[in-house]
Amino acid sequence: EAGVAQSPRYKIIEKRQSVAFWCNPISGHATLYWYQQILGQGPKLLIQFQNNGVVDDSQLPKDRFSAERLKGVDSTLKIQPAKLEDSAVYLCASRLTGTASYEQYFGPGTRLTVT
């Protein structure tokens, strides 16, 4: 079974530039999550999708961050404009719904550096 795919793996941009990250979840996983992990901290949920609908985006800085999952499969996360404090690893995770397990499967992440 293929895992969660993310690209790019690394990105360096200057502040005020824009950047986009892509995620392809495990096939059949209806729930998709985007997390921000700042160095030395635990992952922080940014947005959660159930199929192509947003379930929770309460911690998404909506003035600069946006995300979509148009066909209920792939998802993109965008930052525009980026700030220095956005430097972090952006993790995508997916989950199979309709089971007793809440296990999330994480992708390798995109390491963003904002200079």
Add this chain to the structure above:
Amino acid sequence: GQQVMQIPQYQHVQEGEDFTTYCNSSTTLSNIQWYKQRPGGHPVFLIQLVKSGEVKKQKRLTFQFGEAKKNSSLHITATQTTDVGTYFCAANAGGTSYGKLTFGQGTILTVHP
């Protein structure tokens, strides 16, 4: 909002010593999960605890869920160098959260051979 505290932040042990990390939630939980993140890697699921007072074992790892379902612990017996990494607890409040997890800040484990 929900807060999840994890202690200690760091733990350095000699190979063969035991290790324990503790997780406390400000609210009663539906379930709690534990993840391991190797240096430079991504979080990998270890286990899920659901029932009050539940204890689960995976080889040298023992996981416990408190009676009040507000705290949990992970204990590793006789650590090995392969246990190096950051251990996170992740709390699920249940309800309509659709499996939303709130992660603790993690415990970084280093094992000296």
